Amino acid sequence: xxxxxxxxxxxxSVEQDSAVExxxxxxxAPQARTAPTEEEIAxxxxxxxxxxxxxxxxxxxxxxxxxxxxxxxSES
Numbered sequence: 001x002x003x004x005x006x007x008x009x010x011x012x013s014v015e016q017d018s019a020v021e022x023x024x025x026x027x028x029a030p031q032a033r034t035a036p037t038e039e040e041i042a043x044x045x046x047x048x049x050x051x052x053x054x055x056x057x058x059x060x061x062x063x064x065x066x067x068x069x070x071x072x073x074s075e076s
Contacts, residue, residue: 034074035071035074036074041066041067043066044066045062045065045066048065
């Protein structure tokens with residue numbers, strides 16, 4: 001089976017991909033912030049619910065407060 005030579009563009013692309021991986025894996029590289037998962041929001045909302053004494057009827061407010069708190073924490 002004959003070997004195919006890499007074109008200049010293919011070689012450059014591979015080199016660029018390698019450089020990007022090295023930067024991304026560097027401990028000094030800024031880490032991407034991710035949005036909280038639904039599970040994280042649900043857990044925080046439940047904690048808020050318990051802190052309020054377990055009174056029902058504020059689930060939407062608890063969810064929004066939990067989401068807001070987690071987003072603020074991820075930005076700091």
